[in-house]
Amino acid sequence: MKLLHFTFLSLLFFAQISLGQTAKGVLKSEFIYEQAPFPSCHASTLAETPQGIVAAWFGGTHENNPDVGIWFSQLVNDKWTAPVEVANGVQADGKRYASWNPVLFQMPNGPLLLFFKVGPSPSTWWGMLTSSTDGGKTWAKPTRLPEGILGPIKNKPVLLSSGQLLCPSSSEHDGWRLHMETTADGGKTWKKSEPLNDGKTFSAIQASILFHPNNRLQLLCRSKNKAVLEAWSSDNGKTWSALQPTSLPNPNSGTDAVTLRDGRQLIVYNHTAKGRSPLNVALSPDGKRWQAAAVLENEAGGEFSYPAVIQSRDGRVHITYTHHRKKIKYVVLDPAKLELTDIKDGNWPNR
Template sequence: MVTSRHFLIPSPLASYSCHASTLVQLPSGDILVAWFAGSEEGAADTAIWGARCVSGHWHDPVLLADSSNLPHWNPVLFRSRSGTLFLFYKVGFDTRSWKTMVRVSNDDGVNWSIPKELVAGNIGGRGPSKNKPLELPDGTILAPGSSEQFLSPQSRVQRWEAFVDRSQDAGATWSLVSIPMNYDVLSGAEQFGAEGIIQPSLIYDSGEVIAFLRSTEGFVYRSRSIDAGRQWSLAKPLCVPHNNSGIDAALIGRTIYLVLNPVSDTSGSPSRTPLCVMSSRDRGDTWQLVRTLENTPGEYSYPAVIAVGSSLLLTYTWQRLNIVYCRLQIEDDEVDVF
C-alpha cells in the first residue's frame, strides 16, 4: 500500500516546468530528492533543484546547481558506502552537446564541492544518464549511461546507445563499457526519429548485474553481466510494454520492481499514463502488476525508485508541474524472501 505521498514543490507556477527526479536516503533517515526545473525543458534558465525530508517533514526546495545560460538536465543522486554523496547532472543545449557535471558532498548534502566535468573534455555525456549508479560488493561503481547522436551530419535519425561507466577508484576515473544491441532489426526511427536503447537501470542479484533499458521499440529491453559489468549480453526485448519514456528498477529480496508507463505505443507521441509498479521473481522473464500509481489523463513519468527494507521509495514527474514523492509498503506476499 502507499503509506505516504507528497508534492515537493509548494506553489508551482503555470510558467514553471519540472522533470527527471532522483532520490537517495541518507544514514540519518533523511531523504534527498533532486530534479531540473525552469521555464521549459531545454531552456537556458533550467537549473537543478532539491528538497530534503527531515523527520517526516519536507523542506522547501533549494538550488543545487546552476551554470549561467546553460540548460540543466537529469540529475542523479548516489551515496557510496564510503560516505561520499554524488550529484551528477547534464548541461548543454541538446543531448548531442551534453557535458556531465558532478558535485560531491562529504556531509550528506550540507555542503557541496565546486562543479567539475565528470570526464574532462567529453561531449555527449558520460556517467549516469538518468538512473542511480550501483555499487558492487568489491566497491566497483557502475554508472548506467547512454548517448543520443546522429551517425552523420546528413542523418535525420539518432542512434541511441547504452553503456555502463565503471569506476574502481571511488568515482575518480571511469571506463566505458558498451551494452551491445542489434540495430538491424529496429523500427523506432519511423516514429521517434531515433532508434535504440538508453537510460539503463541496474540491479545486482547473486553475482549478476541486470540492466533494464528504455527503448524505441515498444518494449523494455534487458542485458546481463556476470563479470561485474566488464562485458554485457546482447540487449533483447522483454514482454513488458513500454512507451519510450524513463524507467527505473529496485530489488527487495529476490524480487525486482520496475516502475514505468506500461504502454506499448510507438506513435511518436506516446502516452505517459498510467504509471505503474511491476514485479518479477525470475530476473525479468515474467512480470505482474503490483500497483498503479497514476491512471488519469496527463503526464506521470520519469520515475526514480530505491528499496529501503520492505518499502519502495519513489519520485516521479507530475504533469511537469510538480514532483511527487511516495512510499510504497510491499505486502509480505509480494516479497520473495528466499
C-alpha cells in the first residue's frame, strides 16, 4: 500500500513538472481541450471580455489545408467550453481557402473583434474581420478588410490614448516586412504606414507593441536574424526607429509581449536560436534588461510556439500557446510572485 501511495505521489509530482506548475508564480497550466474535431492547431489568441477570458486559434487537417477554420472557446466557471468553429474561408462561389492567425481584441464598451486571414498562403492571404456583442456566443458575418489591409498579423493590437487602434501588421510577399495599420472606428476605415524595414537587412514579422514612459512605444518581433528584434516610437507609432537585435534569441518563431500595469514588460518566447523548445517568460523594467521568470515547456525536439499573452483586470497574466500542433495550452501567472534572475550574455540562467 505504501508503494502504491509513493507511486501515485511520484506520478503527481512529475505531472506537475510537465505542466510547468513547479515554477514560482505559475497558478495554472492546462489544455483548453483534450479532444477536438480537428487533428492540428496553431496560432492561438486571447482576450478578456465582460463575460470572462476567451481564446481562438486555427484548426484543421494541417496548416494551409482548405478545411482549416477559426475555432473559439470561452472560460466559463473555470472550465473551457468545447471548441466551436466561428469563421472559415468559404467563399461566395463555394470555394474554400485556409484560415490563418486569428487575433482577438475587446473594444472598451464595444464589441469583441476577431481579425483573421484567409488565402492559400501568407504571401497571398487577405484580412478578414468579424465581431461579437455577447462575448463570443454569436458572431456577425465576417467582412473582408480593404485592399492592402491585413489587420493585426498575429499579435493583439493596442488602444492608444487618441482612441486609435494600432495594429502591428506585416507582409511576406516581398521579403518579411513590418508595417502598422490604424483604425479610429473599430475597423470600418483604415490607414497604413510604409514598411518599417526593407526585408533584407532584417527579415521581421509578427510584432508586439509595448508602452513606456513619456509616450514612447516599443515593438518586439520575430525574425530570421536569430534574435528578437526591437524598434522604438515617440509619436504614437507613426514613425519608428530602425530595427535592432535585442539580447534575446529567436529561432524564427512567433513571440508575444504585454506591458503590465506595474510598468514592467513581459515577453513569452523561445529562448533558443534553433527549434521551438524551450518556451520561456522573461520580464524587464525598461524593455532593455531582461530577467528570466519562468520556463513553461522544455522538451528536446518539442514544439511549443506562437504564444499569446494578456493581463486581466485582476492582475493575472494569461498565456496560450501551441503544444506539438495538437493542442492549445493555457497558463495563468501571478506576475508579483515570479522569481526573477538576470539573463546575462543572452544565456538563460541555471537555477
